[in-house]
Amino acid sequence: MKQFIFLLCGMFVVFTASSQSVKRVKIDELTSYIQNSDHPMVISFWATWCAPCVQEIPWLEDGVGQFKNDKVELILVSLDFEKEFPKGIETFIKKKNFKASFFWLDESNADYFCPKIDSAWSGGIPSTLFLNNATGYRHFFERQLTDRQIVPEIRLLVAPKKDAGK
Numbered sequence: 001m002k003q004f005i006f007l008l009c010g011m012f013v014v015f016t017a018s019s020q021s022v023k024r025v026k027i028d029e030l031t032s033y034i035q036n037s038d039h040p041m042v043i044s045f046w047a048t049w050c051a052p053c054v055q056e057i058p059w060l061e062d063g064v065g066q067f068k069n070d071k072v073e074l075i076l077v078s079l080d081f082e083k084e085f086p087k088g089i090e091t092f093i094k095k096k097n098f099k100a101s102f103f104w105l106d107e108s109n110a111d112y113f114c115p116k117i118d119s120a121w122s123g124g125i126p127s128t129l130f131l132n133n134a135t136g137y138r139h140f141f142e143r144q145l146t147d148r149q150i151v152p153e154i155r156l157l158v159a160p161k162k163d164a165g166k
Contacts, residue, residue, distance in 0.1 A: 063150035
């Protein structure tokens with residue numbers, strides 16, 4: 001009986017550690033997190049119902065995975081409807097086996113939150129921001145990226161800043 005309880009507890013710990021949770025954030029919390037980052041970031045705005053978004057995520061994961069030594073963080077910001085938070089989004093993430101930092105943006109007014117990410121963002125998804133505060137690198141895409149575009153973009157993201165005088 002002790003072995004059964006130990007096995008059951010071990011299974012619970014493994015399940016709990018491997019499940020992905022989605023943090024609810026307001027736009028000001030998200031922009032603060034981004035602005036205070038000390039490492040390169042790839043921030044993708046997506047939704048479970050957006051086929052191009054879902055298609056793009058594994059490419060982003062693979063690309064970021066090639067730059068582990070550069071500590072590039074992949075952040076997936078869900079723009080799903082509130083009724084999907086958190087259970088629907090977490091179930092979808094688990095089913096797709098996505099690995100990233102997960103946020104759900106608790107905002108409904110795109111005219112308010114989009115310009116806080118990029119002044120040209122009309123609200124279309126997928127949209128991805130490549131950002132490195134240490135080098136000043138910032139590139140925003142309001143469209144699906146192809147699998148061949150991601151690695152070169154991350155290379156630029158992690159490249160050292162060129163000296164202005166050279």
